[in-house]
Amino acid sequence: MLQIQDVDLTPNPHALKFILNEKLLSHEKRQFSTRDNAKDDPFAKGIFEIEGVVSVFYMDKFVSIEKSQIATWGMIQRPFINFLKTFDKQLIPKESEPTVNEDSNLILKKINRLIDERVRPALANDGGGLEVLGLDGNIVTIRYQGACGSCPSSISATLTAIAGLLKRDIDPSLEVTAG
Numbered sequence: 163m164l165q166i167q168d169v170d171l172t173p174n175p176h177a178l179k180f181i182l183n184e185k186l187l188s189h190e191k192r193q194f195s196t197r198d199n200a201k202d203d204p205f206a207k208g209i210f211e212i213e214g215v216v217s218v219f220y221m222d223k224f225v226s227i228e229k230s231q232i233a234t235w236g237m238i239q240r241p242f243i244n245f246l247k248t249f250d251k252q253l254i255p256k257e258s259e260p261t262v263n264e265d266s267n268l269i270l271k272k273i274n275r276l277i278d279e280r281v282r283p284a285l286a287n288d289g290g291g292l293e294v295l296g297l298d299g300n301i302v303t304i305r306y307q308g309a310c311g312s313c314p315s316s317i318s319a320t321l322t323a324i325a326g327l328l329k330r331d332i333d334p335s336l337e338v339t340a341g
Contacts, residue, residue: 164246169239172289176216177228177309178235179289180242184223190257191221191291193307204253212241219291219308226289226308270297272332281324285310292324295341302328303341 170179192203195217200206206218209225214233219226229238274294285292290310295303304324306313325338 164249164251166243166246170287170289172226172309172313174228174289174309174313176231176312177226177289179309180225180227182223182225182246184251186223186225186251186254187221187257191293191307192219193291193293193311194218195311203255205249208245208249209242212238212245214238217308217311219289219311221286221291224286224289228309228312267297269332270294273297273302273328273336276327276331277324280327285320288313300333300335300337302336302338304338305341 165183166180167183168181170181172179186205192206194200194203194206194210197207197210200210200218205220209215209218209227214229214237215227216230217228227238227242229235277292277294282292285306285308288309290306290308290313292310293305293307295305297303304321305311306320310320321338321340325336328336328338
């Protein structure tokens with residue numbers, strides 16, 4: 163049975179990170195920014211049925227839930243605990259096998275490796291994640307996930323820090339934009 167082991171605040175004032183007693187996913191990260199996006203994922207869909215939930219992000223052993231500005235955590239936490247008690251973890255859609263593309267862009271590989279080592283762990287600690295959408299010339303496009311998706315600090319400070327890291331450790335001409 164899934165249970166909450168701990169609850170962490172995130173830098174996003176409208177999101178909480180719920181640390182669970184069991185692993186949900188081994189390598190994927192799943193972001194749902196609308197109820198409609200979650201229709202094929204019973205876990206996320208069930209969380210969206212809780213009044214006040216506006217986004218769901220989950221990976222490994224945690225779920226980040228973002229609430230609407232008018233909702234209170236009291237409206238969400240008890241229904242979420244009850245949902246976990248009755249949810250069959252086997253209903254979570256199977257993960258796809260990780261793909262290794264030897265022909266993919268070497269710089270993009272370096273970017274992802276650096277982000278894996280230095281950025282994603284910190285974002286996961288705050289209940290979020292980051293997806294590298296692509297590299298076009300010297301422009302790296304990223305998308306924040308989970309609690310980071312609508313957090314004011316991710317839009318400014320974190321984006322600047324990521325750009326600085328990539329410029330320093332990979333290529334000074336790289337620019338970073340959020341997509």
